[in-house]
Amino acid sequence: MSVTEMFSNIQGFLSADQDVREDIRKVVQVLEQTAREILTVLQSVHQPSGFKDIPSKCLRARELFCTVRNQIGDLKTKFPADQYYRFHEHWRFVLQRVTFLAAFVVYLESETLVTREEVAQILGIEVDRERGFHLDIEDYLAGVLIMASELSRLAVNSVTAGDYGRPLRISTFINELDSGFRLLNLKNDPLRKRYDGLKYDVKKIEEVVYDLSIRGLAKEPETGGDK
Amino acid sequence: MSVTEMFSNIQGFLSADQDVREDIRKVVQVLEQTAREILTVLQSVHQPSGFKDIPSKCLRARELFCTVRNQIGDLKTKFPADQYYRFHEHWRFVLQRVTFLAAFVVYLESETLVTREEVAQILGIEVDRERGFHLDIEDYLAGVLIMASELSRLAVNSVTAGDYGRPLRISTFINELDSGFRLLNLKNDPLRKRYDGLKYDVKKIEEVVYDLSIRGLAKEPETGGDK
Amino acid sequence: MSVTEMFSNIQGFLSADQDVREDIRKVVQVLEQTAREILTVLQSVHQPSGFKDIPSKCLRARELFCTVRNQIGDLKTKFPADQYYRFHEHWRFVLQRVTFLAAFVVYLESETLVTREEVAQILGIEVDRERGFHLDIEDYLAGVLIMASELSRLAVNSVTAGDYGRPLRISTFINELDSGFRLLNLKNDPLRKRYDGLKYDVKKIEEVVYDLSIRGLAKEPETGGDK
């Protein structure tokens, strides 16, 4: 094989690679659009009026997750199944976003921490790398941390909306989450940086609980009834 | 044509171009001066005493916008009308600043979001590129985002000044703005980065509202009357 | 108009802009491919055997310039004619490359400096900005400088190939070019930096001529006949 032929082959490989990336980028873009739509639905819980009909908002979000599933299904067809990490950077960001959204919906519905299995199911993907397009553990954790930050905002806004019980329940939940993260040996990577942010969320929520306590507004969270 | 003649001609082109840029730079400098003056007028609303006579400050700012219009009018004469984007970088920064100032004045006057048309009118320029010196849409959006950050500061300072209603109205306004931006599909550019800052403004204002609520100081904004 | 409507409109503008850029990028990509093909054709003149059939290589390159013309023709249709500078950065690089290639072909054919007019004609574009898609003067100069560096390589390789007359003609040519550039008052920009490289090319070629002279291999270029 001549040098020219060899370079032609490689050029072929590179072009194919670029085409794949282009295809992925396009699907990811529509996926981001859907993610923004779900976010808009869920963001409204922060508004005073929004606290009333959380269930209906969750339903609406669940519907939109169908679209997400379809779009991820489309994404899977764009590259060889065993080269997930080759193109990981392309969908990493959006996958963390939709994981966050799934975790947020599950929290709003049941005040529990979504498991990696549940997220995978909501997104129509796998947990184990061997079984196909999967949810990387670091992406799952990143999504959970984004939710923690959203919950600290929710604690603040639920007080504004007059719901004094929620911040205490959020506090319990987020403390548990924090304990979980302490078990992990994170490298100096983006996840570690995000986890550092969790401490501020914990602190913020603690301050809200404190504010309620000194005013005698803190009630034992009635976890039983809500779940 | 000899090589020397060719290059003499070319030098003519290059000199002309450099002269144009020099002229533009000079006008932009005085424009920046005026922008700083308007800012000084408007900044005083942050001071406790400043809340009393917002209308008069707005009037004063409106007067200074006449100067802005004249200076932009002058700017227009410095280059061929259809080469806007060739020299865009020269005035981009200051145009975003005056857009912010216009948006801020309009907000202070009416608590509404200035439209691109209004900004264009206040600055004496066009909305449509075809019709002359215009306001690029990204510059308009950048100006609006600068204002959002100014409003979070205003929310804080209005509490200090004893105005407890304003933060709630600002909160509503900024939430609406945030929803608006979520409709946009921004590229990974400076505008996107600026937009990422918006969520901190939203959060900050929510915390102000929270502080008022928990102390029973929050009053429902009487939106009807104000708008 | 509500905030939502405003932002929906804006999204329309932004999408249109992004679509235009996407279209431009695609055409530019194929244009770059053609440019690389022409380069491959012309680079073969550096090979010992390549010196024999320069004319046929030029013919082949000329054919490929038809493709370039078509592709640039296509490019023109992707954006409004009067927004050249808005999207300039997208095609600037490739336009300098094809200018270089055009200048190189013309030099190989006739040992003269291509004029901006000729380049424009070869590329099927305009010289005057007012008349349509044109060749910016700085891009023309950048292309010429790229060629100068290619000529210093050619001087070396023509000696290796046993052609002792060519370096002398190249030397005269490049000296003339250098004098031309010295007429220009360049800003401290990429073009200036490129021009600073020209003096190395001049020196390199002079040393080639020296090596030939001292060995009695230098023949006076028969300038009269060639030009």
Next chain:
Amino acid sequence: MSVTEMFSNIQGFLSADQDVREDIRKVVQVLEQTAREILTVLQSVHQPSGFKDIPSKCLRARELFCTVRNQIGDLKTKFPADQYYRFHEHWRFVLQRVTFLAAFVVYLESETLVTREEVAQILGIEVDRERGFHLDIEDYLAGVLIMASELSRLAVNSVTAGDYGRPLRISTFINELDSGFRLLNLKNDPLRKRYDGLKYDVKKIEEVVYDLSIRGLAKEPETGGDK
């Protein structure tokens, strides 16, 4: 004169210059040491206990400024008086530091903005370049900006120390400073960058005042008496 003689002469010039620089560097080094000592004294005001004896700290700093004056006096003897700008870079940094320290002492003593004249007097130097070793205006401004950032830290720590009045006075002061800077037409240089940091200090202090206001802890600063 032979080439060797010429270069021997030149070596004389160069050696003299290098000796001067060496001398300057040594004095600057001990000046930096003194500056660090003053800083250590003044930084202790940030400690809860430190708020009680600000006057005694200022006295101690004033004493150390005697040393500064002596050291600068020494510095002046190291180079010809009219070559200030030739060696400016050597002492620029430390001069900004001691200006900051002087400005901080004056603020702690009287809560006023030190003038350039006062700084010059504290440092034992001139204001007018013509009259000798002077304080360059940009260095004065840089020193003032360093102080602004120190004051935002002081506002925070005085609250921690239970002093609720000070932040309000700092706020008024820093706002005045900000207005002052807005009168300036700064180039795009290090000073401009430093000035951009001022707005964060302003905001930070406003938030402190806000926190005090909403809790009813803010007392109007008794400006009349202090100034």
Next chain:
Amino acid sequence: MSVTEMFSNIQGFLSADQDVREDIRKVVQVLEQTAREILTVLQSVHQPSGFKDIPSKCLRARELFCTVRNQIGDLKTKFPADQYYRFHEHWRFVLQRVTFLAAFVVYLESETLVTREEVAQILGIEVDRERGFHLDIEDYLAGVLIMASELSRLAVNSVTAGDYGRPLRISTFINELDSGFRLLNLKNDPLRKRYDGLKYDVKKIEEVVYDLSIRGLAKEPETGGDK
């Protein structure tokens, strides 16, 4: 004096400074233009035909140095005489260029090294800093080193032009220069870097002399007659 007044005063200082710099930049620009013209005149000595009338080229250059003197005279009026080093960076580059040109003319005329005094006289400036606008010693040395590099080029081209005696004389001259520089104790600055380039010039010229020697073309330079 109020803070506002203080800052108004300061703005006065800053504006004056900026105006001075603007004025200097303009004069420097025309000076650069003249320098390029002199260079074009002198560059032609490198061409085969150029060796014939070196004297007339030198005369032409001498004439253009009148213009240089006028322009530098103009430059001097733009800033206070004793603030040379404050604005040094603005004209440093062009002063090194015209020093090089002066040194080159003197070498072409008499094959001697121009002294700092001679350069100062040619440029109409001073040697001693105390006496006015002067030629900094490092700028003089930089100019001399630029000439050294030009001479290595001249050695090469004089062989091409059939002048076999000149390279030997240049070799002697440049060796003397190299010995001179070896007497200097240079700091690790741009000048040192430039000086490091000198050894390449020395080596290049030695190789030219070698090429002549081995072919029996080297004649002993008749040093007595030339100097």
Next chain:
Amino acid sequence: MSVTEMFSNIQGFLSADQDVREDIRKVVQVLEQTAREILTVLQSVHQPSGFKDIPSKCLRARELFCTVRNQIGDLKTKFPADQYYRFHEHWRFVLQRVTFLAAFVVYLESETLVTREEVAQILGIEVDRERGFHLDIEDYLAGVLIMASELSRLAVNSVTAGDYGRPLRISTFINELDSGFRLLNLKNDPLRKRYDGLKYDVKKIEEVVYDLSIRGLAKEPETGGDK
């Protein structure tokens, strides 16, 4: 021990360290001066007249090496003997220079490669690290490579001086050196870069030998007689 005391201790250590470095720098500076003097003595061998009295030049250099020994002796007293590598960077450069000079002298005297032991002896230092101030192997090799480059220059100049035997002997010598270096596994470090230069020296000398060969000027090196 309090934090303050601990930092005082460390500051003490750092100051002591800086003092040591300052002392070292001063000795190194005078050492560099001596090295330049030896270089000036040895450089003269490149001149046509210089070939006659190489032995006397070597004697003169040998004398100057006494000074070098004294200065290095002084250097040794400036830091603890077992912390050689802590301050290595300070004298590394000059040690390579004097190693080169020692190697050059030895070559000129005996046309042999100086051993590390010999260099150490000439410089009055050790070979083994354990025994005191020593010559690091990489510095020895660097010095040898600098000499190789000087020898390629010497080969060129000895032809100019009419000595046709020397280049052949240099060629043999340098080829042997090259074979030696090929045995080493160099990292991508400065030494590797320098070694890459050796190939050019070998090439240059080969070209000289070639030039002599085709002219029948190459004589068998009479190594016996020269040594």
Next chain:
Amino acid sequence: SEDDDEGASPSSAVLSAFKTFQVELDTKHDKYERLVKLSRDITIESKRTIFLLHRVTSVPDAKEVLAEADLKLDGVRLKIRQIAEELRGEDLYQFHKAFTPGIQEYVEAVSFQHFIRHRSLISLEEINARLVFLKEDKAETKDPAEQQRMQVLTFQVTPTDYLLGVADLTGELMRMCISSVGNGDIDTPFQLSQFLRQIYDGFSYIGNTGPYEVSKKLHTLKQSLGKVEDACYTLRVRGSEIPKHMLADVFSSRAALIDPDEGVA
């Protein structure tokens, strides 16, 4: 030929010299590589220890965590011992670049543990005292003095590595402070702010006289201090709304609310 013979003998002199050079260079390079690898191991284990130590703000009893950290740090010290063995008889600074990252991280970990235990800054001497190793294997010589000497192996952390490790420690302290606030611990933040301010003062006292890497960390250090001061400020401001004696009640009841067993002592 004669030429050949004559050429061969000096030739082998040069070549054999270069063969010894090759051995010397390769030995050094291989040692360097081994040290780099040890340093990476030390870095990873030290980082993990730091992560482990952060758990103290959330568990009822710090002892367990500290004991676990002791175990981990013992493991790290074994690695440092290996470095010390590699450096036996060498000039430490010749290979310093190879292991400095690991040692800095170890200083960070060990000083963090020390702070948690003693609320003070560990000194360089204390750190070095723990890096004196006894050789376990039998010495080959029979001279007791020689045997004695052989049996002790020390590693000296340089003051600069110590400073850089301590500078990074402040980042961990800041994280610990925020966590403490988040867990309702109102004493630790004030202690931390006091301690961090001392370290900051120490670093400003050293200023730019230290090596460049130290000055580079000053900015981050100042930011960490700022975050801790802000946390204390917030505690004070919020605490201002009720009388002080009530504050403690609120926090203790708060802690009880979350988990009665998890009150931090």
Next chain:
Amino acid sequence: SEDDDEGASPSSAVLSAFKTFQVELDTKHDKYERLVKLSRDITIESKRTIFLLHRVTSVPDAKEVLAEADLKLDGVRLKIRQIAEELRGEDLYQFHKAFTPGIQEYVEAVSFQHFIRHRSLISLEEINARLVFLKEDKAETKDPAEQQRMQVLTFQVTPTDYLLGVADLTGELMRMCISSVGNGDIDTPFQLSQFLRQIYDGFSYIGNTGPYEVSKKLHTLKQSLGKVEDACYTLRVRGSEIPKHMLADVFSSRAALIDPDEGVA
């Protein structure tokens, strides 16, 4: 209390989930670290092989050097085999950053050896064909098909790593060219210039469509080619002074002069 019990059970659910996460993350990180170390080893040995190979321009017989290089490269391949073992069942790209420097250096070494032997560019397929490893140890399963599958272990160099290795190869070829001229070898430089020009044309054909790291190397590649072209130019110019048939004589007598036994074939 009830609260305590109720709180504890979900708490342990979350915590036990995180304990499994910890194991997963640590496993991955440890594997990454092992790969980094393997990569460093591969880099060092490949570099040493390249150095060894440069000796071919100065020794009478290239065979010995090539054989020695074969041995070294076998050692490197054992390390790559270890990488392949680490990657068994993994997505190669998940750990790609850990070992890409070593692999690129291996490509450089192996393609350099190939060029010396065959005067041609080794293909990616040829490189990968040598990275198919057979498992020596007995497979635990008795199913022959399974056993078959288990016994083959492959490592695939990515096209990008191949390109980057080849780009660096050109630097070594340039060095070899200069050495050849220095040793009086007049054929190799022309062969090399031809070969390098092909590679350069290949890279310009790919242009900026490849990854960024490739485009970054284009400049160095062009410089190397320039140096080789200059060397050929010099040979031609100097050769121009005598008739061609004499040239060979001159060089052969030249080679004889230095060392009669060392004439390169």
